[in-house]
Amino acid sequence: MKIGEYSTFVIDRFTSVGAFLRNSEDEEVLLPNKYLEDSFEEDQEITVFVYRDSEDRPVATTEIPYVTLNGFAFLTVKDVTGIGAFLDWGLEKDLFVPFKEQQAKMAVGGEYLIRLIKDDKTDRLLGTTKINRYLSSEDPDLSIGDEIELFVGEISDLGREVIINDTYKGMIFKDHLVRPLKTGERTTGYVEFIRQDGKIDVSLVPVGVEKFDHFTQTVLDFLNANGGVMTITDKSHPDIIREELGLSKKSFKKAIGNLYKKRKIKLLDDKIELVK
Numbered sequence: 001m002k003i004g005e006y007s008t009f010v011i012d013r014f015t016s017v018g019a020f021l022r023n024s025e026d027e028e029v030l031l032p033n034k035y036l037e038d039s040f041e042e043d044q045e046i047t048v049f050v051y052r053d054s055e056d057r058p059v060a061t062t063e064i065p066y067v068t069l070n071g072f073a074f075l076t077v078k079d080v081t082g083i084g085a086f087l088d089w090g091l092e093k094d095l096f097v098p099f100k101e102q103q104a105k106m107a108v109g110g111e112y113l114i115r116l117i118k119d120d121k122t123d124r125l126l127g128t129t130k131i132n133r134y135l136s137s138e139d140p141d142l143s144i145g146d147e148i149e150l151f152v153g154e155i156s157d158l159g160r161e162v163i164i165n166d167t168y169k170g171m172i173f174k175d176h177l178v179r180p181l182k183t184g185e186r187t188t189g190y191v192e193f194i195r196q197d198g199k200i201d202v203s204l205v206p207v208g209v210e211k212f213d214h215f216t217q218t219v220l221d222f223l224n225a226n227g228g229v230m231t232i233t234d235k236s237h238p239d240i241i242r243e244e245l246g247l248s249k250k251s252f253k254k255a256i257g258n259l260y261k262k263r264k265i266k267l268l269d270d271k272i273e274l275v276k
Contacts, residue, residue: 001027001058003050004069004118004125009060011044021048021060031060051125054093066090067116070134072151072163074184075114075127077106087114087127101128113153139198139251140168142191143258144213150189150202152181162189162202170200178204215247216255220264228274233267 001007001023009021009029018032019040029050040046048060049068066089067073075087078094085106086094097106097114106112106129114127115134128134142148142164150170153161159173160181172181172189181187193201194213222245223230232241234256238249245252256272259265266273 001025001029001050002069003052003058003123004116006047006049006068008045008047011040011042011046013042021046029058029060031062035060035062037062049091051091051093052123056122056124061091063091067114069116069118069125071166072113072115072131074111076111077108080106080108087112089116089127095125095127097127097129101126101130103129103131135163135169136167137198139215139248139254140164140194140200141254142168142194142200143254143261144191144193144216145207146191148189148191148202150187152183152185152187154183164189164191164200164202168200170202172202172204176203213255213258215251216258218245218247219252219255219259223265223272223274228276229271231271233270233272 007023009023012020012022012028018030019036020028021031022028031048048062049065050058050060051065053059066075073089075089075095077085078088079086084096084098085102086096089095095114095116099105112129113131114129115131117126117128117134118124119126148164149166151163151166153163155161156171159171159177162170162172164170176192187204189202189204190207191200191213192203192207194215195201196214232244232252234249234253241247241249241252247255256265256267260267264275266275
């Protein structure tokens with residue numbers, strides 16, 4: 001059963017405490033009376049959010065949480081106790097953020113960026129403000145011009161911080177903020193540039209087709225400097241690629257993939273050639 005996510009169930013039966021729902025794996029979960037609608041009937045298919053109640057039992061709700069598993073949201077602290085903080089996330093049971101998952105001590109009334117996670121040992125949903133732990137620092141699996149999903153973060157001196165596809169950090173620079181953005185909103189953007197350190201510049205409008213990230217430009221420059229031909233291919237040893245181009249094999253393969261899609265190169269068995 002997918003705790004922390006929306007799932008589709010069939011209403012199996014009604015009881016004095018609510019309706020029991022059953023999924024395709026023959027698992028069942030209770031939808032309490034307070035969430036039942038007059039139009040509900042047996043064998044009807046419905047989509048609900050599943051989490052754990054105060055007694056750690058899976059329970060379904062038709063309420064809409066502000067965040068789902070592995071997602072991000074800005075949430076407000078309702079209470080702080082001796083074990084941690086409790087945040088409003090749109091459901092009857094508040095979201096717990098233990099002290100060990102707090103980047104800095106939380107205060108009642110404060111609004112914090114959190115990620116919804118699941119404790120592997122207890123299967124309980126928790127919040128964490130230790131965001132960087134869950135963002136990738138590896139070469140992004142993205143290309144210039146790719147359409148991406150953005151979660152809008154804080155305002156900085158440079159512009160707007162964003163989280164890309166719930167996986168990478170990005171930045172929309174001040175002069176590229178073509179429309180107002182609301183902290184915590186989700187919107188669509190485009191990869192404008194990928195820097196050598198993996199940082200990603202983001203645009204709110206589609207970018208020009210001739211712009212390349214650092215890795216792709218490195219391969220293009222190498223080809224131009226060597227008569228439009230290179231004997232390094234995706235079959236070459238990673239050490240050779242790094243020695244000749246200063247790129248990892250993953251970055252190199254992504255770069256030649258970008259150039260091939262834009263019809264800038266021909267891929268031959270033993271070499272790569274620029275298209276004249």
